[in-house]
Amino acid sequence: AQxxxxxxxxxxxxxxxxxxxxCTYDTSESxxxxxxxxxxxxxxxxxxxxxxxYKQQNATENRFSVNFQKAAKSFSLKISxxxxxxAAMYFCAYRRGHDKIIFGKGTRLHILP
Amino acid sequence: xxGVVQSPRYKIxxxxxxxxxxxxxxxxxxxxxxxxxxxxxxxxxLIRYENEEAVDDSQLPKDxxxxxxxxxxxxxxxxxxxxxxxxAVYLCASRxxxxxxxxxxxxxRLTVL
Numbered sequence: 001a002q003x004x005x006x007x008x009x010x011x012x013x014x015x016x017x018x019x020x021x022x023c024t025y026d027t028s029e030s031x032x033x034x035x036x037x038x039x040x041x042x043x044x045x046x047x048x049x050x051x052x053x054y055k056q057q058n059a060t061e062n063r064f065s066v067n068f069q070k071a072a073k074s075f076s077l078k079i080s081x082x083x084x085x086x087a088a089m090y091f092c093a094y095r096r097g098h099d100k101i102i103f104g105k106g107t108r109l110h111i112l113p
Numbered sequence: 114x115x116g117v118v119q120s121p122r123y124k125i126x127x128x129x130x131x132x133x134x135x136x137x138x139x140x141x142x143x144x145x146x147x148x149x150x151x152x153x154x155x156x157x158x159l160i161r162y163e164n165e166e167a168v169d170d171s172q173l174p175k176d177x178x179x180x181x182x183x184x185x186x187x188x189x190x191x192x193x194x195x196x197x198x199x200x201a202v203y204l205c206a207s208r209x210x211x212x213x214x215x216x217x218x219x220x221x222r223l224t225v226l
Contacts (some may be wrong), residue, residue, distance in 0.1 A: 044117075044218060044220065045217040
């Protein structure tokens, strides 16, 4: 069975600094998708970034980028120039094809002014 | 474009009472998900629909939970009778036929007393 592990329950970063959130996953599949979702307090979950496993190039969305290490089954999220609005729960997620998405337990990110 | 709409946002009931949650997905999205999110945890899938067909309901506690998506559009999740442990946020999400992104509603927060 596929699993997604986020080993950092909470992290803090100074505003304008860079932070990296870790995620590892377990799968025997070769073709799948990985996601990072953001859930601000009392607000809906939104997609931050997506990575297709067949793509070697790491995905980037403005200040957000990933470090995808397929062999190591690692998928970390880097947030550059952290802003107060980045404070949220961040969930790493895995999906194979049209199957369900499996989420990790999340990392709560605090931004220190 | 309207997002995923859920109601009610908040519901407080006493144990053994019934409760129902409603979800209207993004127009044209064939895939609909109900997720359960406990406090401080990642979402866990309860049921997934492809149009009106429930294609994955293996995690739905069928003794007390039921769901329907009769016309392949909006969906209802019901709990009868509710137990104390059902207190959580119930998330609805939808996905279009193309691409892998899930769009989430704001969730329905249930408190069972």
